Amino acid sequence: MGRREMALAPTEPVRLSDLLSGTPELSPLLRHRGAYKVAVNHSFVETDTEVHHGDEVAFLPPFSGG
Amino acid sequence: MKWPSSLPSAAAEAVLLTEEALDASRAAAFVEDAEHGAVVVFEGRVRGTEKGAPIAAIFYDAYRGMAEKELLAVVREADEKWRARAAVHHRLGRVAVNEASLVVAVGAGHRAEAFEACRWIVDAVKSRAPLWKISFEALP
Numbered sequence: 001m002g003r004r005e006m007a008l009a010p011t012e013p014v015r016l017s018d019l020l021s022g023t024p025e026l027s028p029l030l031r032h033r034g035a036y037k038v039a040v041n042h043s044f045v046e047t048d049t050e051v052h053h054g055d056e057v058a059f060l061p062p063f064s065g066g
Numbered sequence: 067m068k069w070p071s072s073l074p075s076a077a078a079e080a081v082l083l084t085e086e087a088l089d090a091s092r093a094a095a096f097v098e099d100a101e102h103g104a105v106v107v108f109e110g111r112v113r114g115t116e117k118g119a120p121i122a123a124i125f126y127d128a129y130r131g132m133a134e135k136e137l138l139a140v141v142r143e144a145d146e147k148w149r150a151r152a153a154v155h156h157r158l159g160r161v162a163v164n165e166a167s168l169v170v171a172v173g174a175g176h177r178a179e180a181f182e183a184c185r186w187i188v189d190a191v192k193s194r195a196p197l198w199k200i201s202f203e204a205l206p
Contacts, residue, residue, distance in 0.1 A: 065197025
């Protein structure tokens with residue numbers, strides 16, 4: 001989405017998909033679900049997990065290190 | 067010299083992300099052990115062309131804390147699979163042609179485990195660690 005990081009402050013636990021759909025800057029990610037991996041607090045998550053206030057969520061494009 | 071790291075100090079030399087030039091001998095020193103009859107050191111270097119076009123350098127970026135955590139997991143898995151001690155050092159920022167972007171050093175009892183573990187680690191670094199070539203710098 002062209003930005004490195006942003007801060008959100010959900011008042012209660014929220015599913016990742018709801019967080020994306022409710023945040024205009026992030027909602028385009030819903031249309032490109034296979035194009036990135038998701039990590040919460042530095043661990044990969046495979047499913048539409050619930051995130052909490054204070055969690056660090058990362059959307060990671062295909063890796064190209066090495 | 068000290069590099070900033072979020073890992074415990076005992077692991078700092080096993081995994082290293084740095085803007086400074088990599089030193090393969092430093093990685094090799096980490097895996098030195100009287101029980102290791104084989105030490106394999108791999109250097110991945112920046113080629114002078116990318117998709118057919120000449121380049122001067124590649125810029126690397128990382129999601130740093132997670133990359134360190136994932137690389138340490140790779141090192142630990144290699145230890146479990148082959149009883150191999152490994153060091154994984156990856157360069158960040160601008161890396162010029164011919165310079166190393168990745169150094170993997172592996173020490174093991176015998177050459178078969180050392181070669182196999184080294185190849186597996188290099189593949190794992192590429193597929194599992196949140197690291198990116200963020201851009202190529204064309205020749206002037």
